[in-house]
Amino acid sequence: MSEEKYKKFKGYKFTPNTYKVTGDAIRAYAKATGDLKPEYIDPDDSKIFAPPSFLSVIFLPSFYGAGKLAEEGIIKDLTKLLHGGQRYEYYKPIRPGDVLVSQVEVVDMYVKNEMLFMIFDIPIKKQDDTLVGKVVTTAIIRKGGF
Numbered sequence: 001m002s003e004e005k006y007k008k009f010k011g012y013k014f015t016p017n018t019y020k021v022t023g024d025a026i027r028a029y030a031k032a033t034g035d036l037k038p039e040y041i042d043p044d045d046s047k048i049f050a051p052p053s054f055l056s057v058i059f060l061p062s063f064y065g066a067g068k069l070a071e072e073g074i075i076k077d078l079t080k081l082l083h084g085g086q087r088y089e090y091y092k093p094i095r096p097g098d099v100l101v102s103q104v105e106v107v108d109m110y111v112k113n114e115m116l117f118m119i120f121d122i123p124i125k126k127q128d129d130t131l132v133g134k135v136v137t138t139a140i141i142r143k144g145g146f
Helices: 003-007 023-033 052-071
Strands: 017-020 081-090 099-102 105-112 115-126 131-141
Touching: 003 105, 017 052, 023 052, 052 081, 052 099, 052 115, 052 131
Parallel strands: none
Antiparallel strands: 017 099, 081 131, 099 115, 105 115, 115 131
């Protein structure tokens, strides 16, 4: 596949994903990850906020739109998928009652060493459009998978 085919996906945005944050979800996540700080597990919702890594709960379902990349012939074999890394940026606390929206955007897509590198930017915003965090992640498809 030509490099031009990949370039056309720069700037492509997946369908937005909406997530309603609950106190129970924050506490369950904190307990599952062993992060038992009082501000994450207090039974009173008004006293808690989400651990920073809670962004994972929100951004992972955003990739449901990746089917478009398969439909377009970009990804042909998901068994060749590698996780290339991710970076979290935190701006505002996430609290019970927040309605968060994440939307994956393809920032770059290129071939290097016979592998396809896909860089995604996932801003996460509150219902009032306040940016609470951002995830930048890299997916790599090995030879034969693209």
